[in-house]
Structure formats: structure tokens, C-alpha cells
Amino acid sequence: MKESVASAARGFVTRPWTVEVGGLVNKPKIFDIDELLKLAPPEERVYRHRCVEGWSMVIPWVGFPLAAVLKQVEPLSTAQYVAFQTLLDPKRMPNQKTSVLEWPYVEGLRLDEALHPLTILATGMYGQTMPPQDGAPIRLVVPWKYGFKGIKSIVKIALVADQPPTTWNIESPNEYGFYSNVNPNVDHPRWSQKIEHRIGEFRSRQTLLFNGYAEQVGNLYTGMDLRVNF
Numbered sequence: 596m597k598e599s600v601a602s603a604a605r606g607f608v609t610r611p612w613t614v615e616v617g618g619l620v621n622k623p624k625i626f627d628i629d630e631l632l633k634l635a636p637p638e639e640r641v642y643r644h645r646c647v648e649g650w651s652m653v654i655p656w657v658g659f660p661l662a663a664v665l666k667q668v669e670p671l672s673t674a675q676y677v678a679f680q681t682l683l684d685p686k687r688m689p690n691q692k693t694s695v696l697e698w699p700y701v702e703g704l705r706l707d708e709a710l711h712p713l714t715i716l717a718t719g720m721y722g723q724t725m726p727p728q729d730g731a732p733i734r735l736v737v738p739w740k741y742g743f744k745g746i747k748s749i750v751k752i753a754l755v756a757d758q759p760p761t762t763w764n765i766e767s768p769n770e771y772g773f774y775s776n777v778n779p780n781v782d783h784p785r786w787s788q789k790i791e792h793r794i795g796e797f798r799s800r801q802t803l804l805f806n807g808y809a810e811q812v813g814n815l816y817t818g819m820d821l822r823v824n825f
């Protein structure tokens with residue numbers, strides 16, 4: 596029987612934990628999680644969260660800009676993208692014993708997206724330490740992208756030259772693109788993205804371009820065809 600993620604994650608041990616940050620950088624480094632947490636003061640960030648399958652929530656994350664970590668390792672000028680990888684440990688992450696997806700979960704951002712001040716590494720939510728099922732001890736949050744871009748339980752971050760593979764794009768490339776920006780004008784092949792259901796509300800809402808963060812992030816995509824780069 597398939598367990599819920601929360602029950603499978605109960606008792607998930609997050610110490611010791613390291614995050615290796617390397618690739619095309621001057622100063623590659625393996626950070627102990629507690630050292631990583633001291634790089635920048637924790638901030639509460641209240642963000643809209645939009646699932647690719649049409650539901651949404653508003654979530655008070657606790658975290659710090661991903662840029663704070665990237666600056667520590669000094670990316671080289673050849674670095675254009677950032678690749679993220681989750682812990683691979685089927686004993687501690689039992690769904691990794693199944694083949695629903697290729698494991699470990701991997702994700703990626705363009706370097707300018709990764710350096711954007713809205714992009715955070717979250718270590719908590721609702722004023723508390725991150726619960727295991729939500730990505731303890733550290734996960735990515737990119738509020739203008741669909742929720743699945745938020746890779747959880749990160750152990751590796753690599754600066755790379757080329758667009759890195761991403762788990763849902765490997766699984767179903769015509770449905771889930773690398774960018775996966777929230778966009779009411781670019782439908783999923785199997786459903787519309789024009790509206791969403793905010794959990795707890797009765798009436799549905801119009802989905803906003805870049806999840807309502809167009810003013811902050813729209814310039815990242817100037818001149819790009821967002822239907823091609825979905």
C-alpha cells in the first residue's frame with residue numbers, strides 16, 4: 596500500500612546533513628547545514644504558491660536568498676544554469692523504492708533566475724522548522740514558477756554551462772518544461788491554466804502571469820517566446 600508522504604517522512608533525520616555547492620565556481624564548498632543556515636538571517640517570505648495541477652495557497656516560508664549561497668562559491672563567467680539534487684536514500688525516502696519517477700529528484704534554474712532576490716532556500720514555514728514532508732532541512736522556493744520546481748531536501752547544487760535535466764521534464768517533456776513559469780496563457784496539454792482553486796475558497800480565481808510577480812520577474816523573459824520556453 597502506498598503511504599502518504601507525511602507518514603513516510605515521519606522521523607526523517609536531517610542531522611548530520613551537508614549541501615555540496617560546486618561545478619563552475621572559484622570556491623567549491625561542502626556546507627554543513629548548520630553553517631549554511633548562518634550565511635544569511637532567516638526571513639519570513641509570504642508567497643503565493645501555484646500548483647501546476649490548478650490549486651493554490653499562500654504560504655509563509657522562512658528562508659534566505661539562494662543568491663547568498665551562490666555568492667559564497669563565486670560562480671565563473673561560464674556558469675549559466677544552476678542544477679539541484681535531492682538526497683538519494685530509499686531507506687529514508689521510501690517512495691524512492693518505487694519507479695513513479697527517476698530518482699533522485701533533480702531541478703534547475705537559469706543563473707539569473709537563481710540569483711533573483713525572490714528565489715529562496717526555505718528552511719521553515721509557518722514560523723516553524725521545515726516539516727520532513729515539506730522538504731526538510733532545506734528546499735527551493737521560486738514563487739513565480741509552478742510548485743514542482745521547488746525541489747526538497749537538497750544535498751547538491753551545481754553551477755553548470757548547459758540547461759540541466761529536470762525530473763518532470765524527463766518524465767513527460769511535452770507537459771512539463773524547464774521554465775514552468777506560472778502563465779494563464781500557456782495551457783497544460785491536458786487542462787487550462789487560466790483559473791485556479793485557492794484552497795479554502797469557494798469561487799475559483801484567475802491565474803496571474805508569473806503568479807502575480809510579473810513586475811519583479813517579467814524582465815527575466817523579455818523577448819522570449821513563453822509558449823516555446825514553457
Ligand SMILES: Nc1nc2c(c(=O)[nH]1)N[C@H]1C(S)=C(S)[C@@H](COP(=O)(O)O)O[C@H]1N2
Nearest residue numbers: 646681700728729742743744745746747748
Ligand atoms: N525532493 C523532492 N522534491 C520534490 C518532489 C519530489 O518528489 N522530491 N516533488 C515535487 C512535486 S511534483 C511537487 S507537487 C512538490 C510538492 O511539494 P509540497 O508538498 O510542498 O506542495 O514538491 C516537489 N519537490
Ligand SMILES: [Mo]
Nearest residue numbers: 647648742743
Ligand atoms: Mo506534483
